[in-house]
Amino acid sequence: MQHDPVVMPDEAHLHPDWMDGDHLIAALERNARDHPREVAMRERDHGIWHEVTWADYLTRVLELAAGLEGAGVGPGEVVLVMGDNRPQLYFAMLAAICLRAIPSPAYPDAPSSEILGQMQREGIRAAIVEDQEQVDKLMGLRDDHSDLALIAYDDPRGLGGMEDRGVVALRDLAAQGRERLANEPNLRRDLKERANVHDIAVLLHSSGTTGAPKGIPLKHGHVLAAVRNASAAGYFVQGEAHMAYLPMAWVGDFIFSIAAAVELRFVVHVPERQETAQHDLREIAPTLYFASPRAWSAMLTRIQVGIAETSGLKRALYEHFMPFAIDLERRRLEGRKPGIAARLWRGVGNALIYAPLRDQLGLRRVKRPYTAGEAIGEDVFLFFRALGLNLRQFYGQTENCALAVAQKPEDISLTSVGRPFPGVEVKIDDNGEILLKGDNNFDGYFQNAEATAETFRDGWLLTGDAGRWDDDGQLMVLGRVSEMVETARGDRFIPTYIENRLKFSPHIRDACVIGAGRDFLSAIVNIDFAAVGQWAQENGVAYASYADLSQAQPVVDLIRDEIEAVNADLPEGPRLHRFVNLHKEFDPDDGEVTRTRKLRRGVIDKNYAPIIAAIYDGRDSVDFEATITYETGQQGTMTRTLSIVTLEAGKERG
């Protein structure tokens, strides 16, 4: 494989304060030199954990680097990396980095067309993949992308005899590299010194929900700055036990499993398979744990299901101690210190419930549990904090190595994401958009000057997120700026932000906030049939159907109280004034929500125009002719009387 001369522009002038020798390979070498026998990585294979020390780690990376160079990978070459978390793939990424090549990880479950697009845009000629599945996928794409000359794989199962087609095992590459290292005495040192702080360490990608994904190159300097900022804030500490189970193509995995792992000497644990990650997590009991809000929520559900089927005594204990702890945690977040009796009782609960539950989840040793990516439900957040886990949120995008703002252990608030890391500047511009500055911000999209120009203004990175500072000086993230709308009175708000806060209530399944170009805000609410039905049973409210239940006066009052609570957290202007409980749930079959339950506001505005008109006319109820599409495709109509409720904020308006 021949390759073009180095295409990497010299961008050293952008960061005059970065030191040339300060890069990931240097950090790896430092670990291998100072702590050669310490464990750097553990991989579970057939039930036991195989250990790799820092000395092995460096050797494996250098062998692969020599092998890859022999196979034609050179500086500036973009190398596709695809597969589940595997030590070999981490080694290979660092090997590419050694050669000043650019690893470009892709999601292993991405459709072929996306992979093809990525390969064509980035001129990829070499790929490092996990197993036969990925090799097959790439072989199928060779017709459309014949440049792909080298495919190296980790797991040789089912892949014998394809060497003539440029498909080689990483193991063989490493063997060739070992031979080269043995024959060329200076190669080892040379490989260790090639990388530069201004080199691109990894090429990640935007999600591509609008148009083609954009390449986001992060340099050694960026990722190291991000890791050091986070470490300075006590966000990571040296020698964490970390579980590498999140997709390799996600920025967080590169930062946690490679950058922070190498810089701060983490022990990275690689699960046997994706499906066993939960079980393997429990074996390892890491000290640092990141999970998406959705994953935390799934964990909560697992606990609730487990408790629901357990025996009476244990359930009774759980049902006493869990609400007690949640209540205590809520007060603590409000700044009230628990008394000595409450603390003692919490200790009893810890022995009986909290500590066993933490152990069940494999989070017994977790000191730093984190979540990020989207807003976490208040009940989920409080639950895990009550369980004794110091769960915290952070905020960031791929563009700033995902580490920009985080909650500090001492001042957690339910509504904000915390304060900027040291070394990161945050400001909110006149449009309410969050702007960031710092060494962790990338220098521009990959070969896309236009998009780069759009995303920077006077050296500030435009996040596209709307935010504001709360009274305590912490950053609140409200949603995307592009989703921000204005009422007729000029109050700016983000419907999804308010909707999400409404949905945090267990009784509200869905909500649609209306108010763009109107006098005030209102909401169409879908009650959660299961939760409200349960509530109705417990409170003796009779009902026959969803529609019936949604209009029962006690239920309307229940939802009103929930919305009032949300209103209390919103600023004065964009508060909800009125709401209506809808007689049915938004249904993807009616086109009101997508299959992933994202609202389609246009359809909702159209379908429920009479209801919306009634809300803004000030009427107290509306008769609605509902068109129903049956599963057979037939249509029918039904008249429903829906009551419209005016909230406190609406009453004040007069």
Next chain:
Amino acid sequence: MFYRLSGVYHTRYQAARALWPIAADRWQVILLLALALAAPLFLSPLYLGSYLLPWMIWSAAALSLTLLMGLAGQLHFGFAAVMAIGAYSAIHMTRAGLPFELALLGGGVSAALIGTAFGFAALRVKGLYLVMATLAMQYLVDWVIINVPAISGGAQATLRTPAVSFFGLPIAGLEARYYLALGWAVLLTVFFLNVRRTSFGRALIAIRDKDFAAAVIGVDPFRYKLLAFLTASFMGGVTGALLAFCYYRAVTPEQFSFNVSIQLVAMVLVGGLGTAIGSFLGAGFVLLLPIVLTNLVAALGSAGILDVSQNLMAHLPLIIYGAMIIGFLLFEPLGLAKIYDNIRKYFLVWPFRHSRS
């Protein structure tokens, strides 16, 4: 509740097969061992000598028998005879001037040889017929001991054990005898727990489950059945010798009568076949419970709470004892060890639901 299963991982398969991979189990074992070692400090000589000491020796006997009955599935209703052979052999050897350590081994070896000779029956018969064969052994051995004066010292004779020392430590005082018994019980426990993890133990289990199926997969029933008899009889023989030297300090044929064999079988069954903890629990149950019940009934009687005739008073403990054996086996046919296992599992998955399987 107090079990912590997270953070238990293995980097070698050997470690994954550890006896107690969970820390809480290790702590329990260490605690029990420490209590057993410190027992002379806080137990009165009465309790140490009449309760704990025999408990340890009978547990060792139950461990020997459970290897044969629980692991290898060979029923043995004459195990007291095996112990008798060990006891008489050892006592005669020490009288002949052999050091105690060697006499213990000799007792084990002679018990193993004679026990294995009867074990040949097991090669031909199974189940109830094997019970018959081992019963025959019990009676034969009893008869020989009683009727050969060279062994028993005469029909109604009692042979006193001579003063001996174990590796320089005189086995005279209560404490020395207790520690010797404890050491043997611990040694057998460790041996038993490890046998389960060896190919020998797995072969025995295969034979227990189906001997011809085991033969099909290459386990030689001839060899392993005899090995099972040999091992168990050796262990039983040494235990018998220790029973004589550490507890009775004399031997008479009645100490190893048929009743004793039945009691041993009861210990193994009530405790739970084929488990180490079951041997201790079973021995404790069979040995100590009658004493506890007698004391309890006597105390109730003298306090005037229990007003029954003297005759019934004597039999009441036995009635309750019998009812409790039936009750426990009805409640959990797999014995006390299974009850312990259920309790452990209950706390192991706390606060979630545990399954009883």
